[in-house]
Every structure is written in structure tokens, then in C-alpha cells.
Amino acid sequence: MNGLARACWLGAAIYAAAGMIFGIVMSASGDHSLAAAHGHLNLLGWVSLALYGSFYSLFPVAASGWLARSQVVAAHVGVLVLTPGIVLAIDGRTEALAKAGSIIILASMVLFALVVARTGTRKPATTMSAAE
Ligand code: HEM
Numbered sequence: 001m002n003g004l005a006r007a008c009w010l011g012a013a014i015y016a017a018a019g020m021i022f023g024i025v026m027s028a029s030g031d032h033s034l035a036a037a038h039g040h041l042n043l044l045g046w047v048s049l050a051l052y053g054s055f056y057s058l059f060p061v062a063a064s065g066w067l068a069r070s071q072v073v074a075a076h077v078g079v080l081v082l083t084p085g086i087v088l089a090i091d092g093r094t095e096a097l098a099k100a101g102s103i104i105i106l107a108s109m110v111l112f113a114l115v116v117a118r119t120g121t122r123k124p125a126t127t128m129s130a131a132e
Pocket residue numbers: 019020021023024026027032035036037038039040042043046047
């Protein structure tokens with residue numbers, strides 16, 4: 001596994017575990033007011049990062065260079081900023097962190113589009129071709 005895919009999947013697993021603990025605490029307490037923070041921690045932390053990790057595994061050639069590294073760093077920073085940002089916004093304290101997190105998450109997706117476009121029509125690194 002290349003380093004960038006590992007950084008995606010390891011982060012994804014950690015965010016998933018944190019998101020699940022968050023969900024269990026919500027269920028146990030009966031207080032679902034922070035459900036949006038839990039949902040986005042799971043969807044952006046677990047689902048999105050796992051998808052990025054799958055892409056970088058399938059196309060290792062895409063995983064090298066500053067563009068791909070910046071994309072993954074932005075995805076991690078976005079989750080780490082947006083999740084507490086949603087909590088603070090729901091609590092009515094400040095929306096600043098949620099806004100900053102949203103922009104960082106969006107930047108990460110735009111960078112991902114550039115990485116995919118740059119990868120072009122190269123073949124994925126699978127064993128499929130050997131099996132064909
Ligand atoms: C141990 C695992 C989990 C537990 C105990 C759990 C628990 C919960 C609870 C109690 C709610 C609030 C439901 C409501 O008020 O209607 C919720 C909402 C939600 N959960 Fe989970 N959850 C878990 C895992 C996940 C995972 C893995 C995902 C996504 C991949 C996810 C995505 C969501 C979403 C999108 C919402 C709705 C958020 C919103 O209303 O804005 N959850 N979850």
C-alpha cells in the first residue's frame with residue numbers, strides 16, 4: 001500500500017471509530033442534538049477518506065506529488081475543523097469554525113478533481129489484467 005492510501009485509510013478508520021463512539025454516546029444519552037456533527041464526522045471522515053484511499057490504491061501513480069498530498073492533508077484538516085465547528089454552531093457559540101471547515105473540505109474535493117483529471121486515462125493498478 002502506498003503512503004498516501006495508508007494515510008487515508010488509517011485516518012478513515014480512526015474517524016469511523018470516533019464517529020461510532022459519538023453515535024453510541026448519543027444513543028445512550030438520548031440526546032441527538034449533535035447528530036449533524038456525528039453524521040459529518042462519519043461521512044467526511046470515514047466514507048470520503050476511505051474513497052480517497054481506494055482511489056490512491058487503485059492509481060498509485062496519482063499518489064505522488066504535492067497536489068495529491070495537499071488534497072489528503074486538506075481532507076484531514078477539514079474533518080478536524082468541521083466536526084467541532086458543527087458542534088459549536090449547534091451550541092450557538094460560533095459558526096466561524098464550521099465555515100472554515102466547509103471551505104477546507106470543498107478545497108480538498110476541488111484538489112481531488114484536479115488529481116483525477118491529471119491521472120487521465122491511465123490503467124488502474126489491479127491484478128485484473130493478469131486474470132484477463
Ligand atoms: C456505532 C455506530 C453508530 C451509532 C450508534 C450511530 C447513532 C446515531 C444516532 C443516535 C443518530 C441520531 C438519529 C436521529 O436523531 O434521528 C445518528 C444519526 C446519523 N448517523 Fe449515525 N451512528 C453510527 C454510525 C454511523 C455511520 C458509520 C454513519 C455514516 C457512514 C452514520 C451516519 C449518520 C447520519 C448521516 C446521521 C444523521 C445526521 C443528521 O441528522 O444530520 N452513523 N447516528
